[in-house]
Amino acid sequence: MIPDKTKVLLALRESLGAELAAVESIAATTRDEVGSDETRQEGKYDTRSTEASYLARGQAWRIDALRRLVSWFKLVRPQPMEHVQVGALVALDGPRRDLVFVAPVGGASADVDGHRVRVISPSAPLYQAMAELEAGDGFDVQTPRGTVSWEIVYVA
Numbered sequence: 001m002i003p004d005k006t007k008v009l010l011a012l013r014e015s016l017g018a019e020l021a022a023v024e025s026i027a028a029t030t031r032d033e034v035g036s037d038e039t040r041q042e043g044k045y046d047t048r049s050t051e052a053s054y055l056a057r058g059q060a061w062r063i064d065a066l067r068r069l070v071s072w073f074k075l076v077r078p079q080p081m082e083h084v085q086v087g088a089l090v091a092l093d094g095p096r097r098d099l100v101f102v103a104p105v106g107g108a109s110a111d112v113d114g115h116r117v118r119v120i121s122p123s124a125p126l127y128q129a130m131a132e133l134e135a136g137d138g139f140d141v142q143t144p145r146g147t148v149s150w151e152i153v154y155v156a
Contacts, residue, residue: 003112005078005089005156008101012119013073015110020066062154069105069119069149076103081155084130086122092130094150126150 001004030052081088085102092098099117106121130152131143138151 001113002089002091002099002154003115003117004156008089008112009073009076009078009119011110011112012101012103012108012117013070014107016066016070016073019108020063020070021065022151023059023066027056027063030056030059065105065107069103069108072104078156083134084127084133084152084155085132089117089154089156090130090152091154092150093153095148099149100126 043114076087079087084090086104090100090102092100099115100115100120102122103119104121105121106124108116108119122128122131125143126139129139130137130150131150133139135152135155138149141148141150
């Protein structure tokens with residue numbers, strides 16, 4: 001049984017909020033480390049400070065993406081959809097059964113009624129292969145291991 005889209009949205013909002021809080025906490029620690037005496041350069045080949053700053057920059061990018069995604073999830077409403085597009089909950093059958101939610105930014109996930117729901121973005125190869133398709137349609141995705149065939153079971 002596929003979980004209700006409203007439940008999925010609530011679970012993803014909670015999961016994203018928790019992830020954002022965790023990443024912000026880690027980023028604060030990293031920022032403190034960048035300016036600490038422990039990472040100060042001790043010689044011309046010492047790169048601890050540079051590496052810490054790269055890490056802080058990557059975390060800042062992820063925080064920005066998570067904040068945008070949290071804001072988007074606060075605005076999105078569980079409207080029914082007939083084809084795969086941003087805002088759709090899609091059940092797939094292929095090498096495994098999969099449940100995905102299409103959002104502007106991917107990378108999150110949540111457990112809902114015993115199902116793992118993954119968030120994918122429009123830039124994901126999986127989405128690009130199934131965009132605008134409907135329940136009952138099949139499609140193929142090129143992967144490093146070869147072509148993988150999927151069927152769309154449900155779109156909400």
